[in-house]
Amino acid sequence: MPSERVTLQELVENGHLDTVPDDYLVSEQDRVKFEDYSCDARELPVIDMVGVEGERRDLVVQQIRSVCEEWGFFQVKNHGVSLPLMKRMQQEIREFFDLPYEEKNKIRARFDGHVLPDEGYSDRFGLKEGSANWSDRLRLYTLPASSRRYELWPKHSPSFRETLEEYCEEQDKLMSRISELISEGLGLETSYLNDYFAGKYQQQLQVNYYPPCPQPDVTMGLRKHSDNNLLTLILQDSTPGLQVKKDGQWITVKPMEDWFVVNVGDQIEILSNGRYTSAEHRAFVSSKPRMSIATFSMPSNETVVGPILELLGTEEQPKYRAISFSEFKDSFYYTGWATAPTGKGHLKHLLISQD
Numbered sequence: 001m002p003s004e005r006v007t008l009q010e011l012v013e014n015g016h017l018d019t020v021p022d023d024y025l026v027s028e029q030d031r032v033k034f035e036d037y038s039c040d041a042r043e044l045p046v047i048d049m050v051g052v053e054g055e056r057r058d059l060v061v062q063q064i065r066s067v068c069e070e071w072g073f074f075q076v077k078n079h080g081v082s083l084p085l086m087k088r089m090q091q092e093i094r095e096f097f098d099l100p101y102e103e104k105n106k107i108r109a110r111f112d113g114h115v116l117p118d119e120g121y122s123d124r125f126g127l128k129e130g131s132a133n134w135s136d137r138l139r140l141y142t143l144p145a146s147s148r149r150y151e152l153w154p155k156h157s158p159s160f161r162e163t164l165e166e167y168c169e170e171q172d173k174l175m176s177r178i179s180e181l182i183s184e185g186l187g188l189e190t191s192y193l194n195d196y197f198a199g200k201y202q203q204q205l206q207v208n209y210y211p212p213c214p215q216p217d218v219t220m221g222l223r224k225h226s227d228n229n230l231l232t233l234i235l236q237d238s239t240p241g242l243q244v245k246k247d248g249q250w251i252t253v254k255p256m257e258d259w260f261v262v263n264v265g266d267q268i269e270i271l272s273n274g275r276y277t278s279a280e281h282r283a284f285v286s287s288k289p290r291m292s293i294a295t296f297s298m299p300s301n302e303t304v305v306g307p308i309l310e311l312l313g314t315e316e317q318p319k320y321r322a323i324s325f326s327e328f329k330d331s332f333y334y335t336g337w338a339t340a341p342t343g344k345g346h347l348k349h350l351l352i353s354q355d
């Protein structure tokens with residue numbers, strides 16, 4: 001039974017995997033070319049948020065607009081989240097993954113044979129049988145506070161709950177500041193996106209743990225995809241792994257200890273009627289373990305999202321059909337994620353024919 005299988009980290013640490021099993025293999029064309037991954041001729045743009053509430057605002061709004069149009073991915077520095085908090089969060093989460101399997105298993109998400117688990121500690125998360133990622137995960141709903149299932153939060157450290165709560169609040173503040181800049185970049189009122197999702201919003205934390213891999217060139221930590229939500233903030237550890245697709249080329253995002261990677265999700269692509277793009281990205285693995293902490297902001301499940309009418313004017317037609325977030329997630333997991341020929345296959349279902 002899949003639910004009784006131990007996680008990947010457990011298999012690796014107990015020396016049960018000298019080679020990569022078949023269902024973790026990716027096709028030849030989707031493999032990482034290790035000979036060229038480190039020579040990034042192009043680097044992911046960095047947005048410096050210093051002075052953004054003052055004299056640098058117009059410049060930053062302009063920069064955000066162009067990176068959201070051209071990349072859908074960028075890094076932020078001087079973002080207001082304290083480095084000690086980021087480090088504490090990484091340290092305490094890492095301690096969770098270092099616990100004995102029996103301890104972690106207490107909050108294990110169970111696969112019920114049909115629906116893949118959405119919360120807790122798991123492997124093969126969100127994927128169909130026969131198609132696995134070289135990673136384990138911890139996923140928790142964090143905002144609104146009423147959505148928290150504290151019984152699934154790790155209890156290995158007395159301070160962990162407080163650290164995670166503080167981290168989530170800080171992530172939320174940063175998301176909200178970035179949403180203001182995105183709104184302005186689209187020519188909308190500063191508070192447009194924040195008002196649009198007031199009371200119709202949720203936040204989820206996802207920790208990706210990539211165990212050391214015996215054959216990193218034949219598998220993938222996380223197969224190519226775009227994120228299905230509004231915005232994602234990623235905190236990487238010091239081991240490289242994250243890659244973004246730009247003009248058909250995979251670009252490795254250099255880990256920086258006090259920066260966040262910001263990722264435009266599919267919901268922003270839909271809201272902006274395709275002006276802003278959600279970028280395909282993936283994570284490769286190596287002989288070293290790696291951990292990334294992603295925070296997702298997303299609409300509440302019943303919220304219907306479609307192109308913002310104010311943006312369309314009289315000439316432009318909506319390119320995407322409006323759809324509730326829960327329906328969108330269903331199509332993401334069952335038609336797109338990790339199985340479609342392109343990492344953005346799930347968005348194609350929403351495209352309205354323009355002829």
Ligand SMILES: O=C(O)CCC(=O)C(=O)O
Binds near residue numbers: 282
């Ligand atoms: O591990 C990473 O850096 C990427 C994580 C990611 O893309 C995701 O969690 O959706």
Ligand SMILES: [Fe+2]
Binds near residue numbers: 225226
């Ligand atoms: Fe992602």
